[in-house]
Amino acid sequence: MTNISIKSYTDLSLLLSQLDGPEFDHIFWKQIHDDDDAIVKFDEYLNEIEASKSWPRNLNWKKGRVLEDFTVFLFNRFQDVSVTKNKRPGDNETDIEARFSEKAQPPFMLQNIGPKIICECKNKKSSSIDVGMVTKLAEIIPTRGANFGVFISILGMGGYAWRYGEGKRKKIMYSDQLPIISFTVDELKSLKDGRNFYTMIREKYYALVDEVDDETADIPDQQHYEYKKRLKETLGHLLKCEIISDEDYSKLFDSLVLKYGAIEDD
Incomplete structure (x- = not known):
């Protein structure tokens, strides 16, 4: 067992505090665009997700698994992470739990994400993330010792401004300080072109926080x-x-x- 002195741990914390910016995010999440094997796997997942849009209803269980496997692949590219699928007997749904290293985390992850991310996948081509889905994820997150949620779906968050799914996640952020962000599969395609998943999480988080704090009212009759x-x-x-x-x-x-x-x- 390796012993670590207080001095060396302090030095590590200081180093990590200096690496807290988008330009350093590749240290914490392995890029896809310069990894040939990862590109092949990434394309395979996207092709299967696209093909699943035309699968019959009796293969809905398989459609969900395809997107879940893609999500596990993405989260597994974080450094020193443990990623598991959790089948919930109560509602027969599955979520993804990404547990990050407790040994060393950059400040953004430590302060804003916490020890875990709970992610739900919705491979539905005809419906977006609604109020019920947001509410359910918000209820699950704290029971799992987490304080950060992510949706990955085909159509993204439903609603606009402070209404429907979009409005619900803002109200939860405002009242409970519980961030829930959302990615579409199309957004994640940019990872192949050099974008970084950790950077995108950071951007989505700041956009949610600042929009909730922004006192400028959304125009009620327009889409988000x-x-x-x-x-x-x-x-x-x-x-x-x-x-x-x-x-x-x-x-x-x-x-x-x-x-x-x-x-x-x-």
Whole structure:
């Protein structure tokens, strides 16, 4: 058994605190784009997920397993992680539990994610994540010693602003400080092009926190407008009104992308 002195543990903590930024995320989650074997496996999963959209209803159990296996593959690329599937007898559903190392975690993971992530997968091509699904995941998370939830699905979170699934997760974040984020399979395809799953989790978390804290009301009758796109639009409006300069816009836009990720044009 290796002994570790207080000094060396302190040094390790100090080192990790200096590695807390997107540019270091590849240390904590292994990139896919430069791993030939991982690319092959990644493509196999995506092809099977795509094929499963046309499978008959009697293969729904298999459809769920395909997306779960893909999710396990993604979480297993974190450093020093234990990933398990949990079949829940009560509702016959399965969730994914990713338990992270207690020995050494970067500050973002330690402060905002915690020891575990509980993830639910929904391989449904005709329905999005609804209020009931969000509520159920929020109830499960604390019973498992976790405080962070993730959905991976085909259509993503249903609703907009403070309504339906999207609104429910914001209300839970506001009242219970329990973050639940959501990825579509299409979003995760960018991992093959060099994006990092840990970075994307970080971006989704900050977007949720800041949107809940943002006092600007969503327009009630419009569909959910992605938070970072709203901020970009606000920057453009400030520039047009000559409240900020071109240089200010450039700096603020770079900060926006650094925190929330690239912004695709509609």
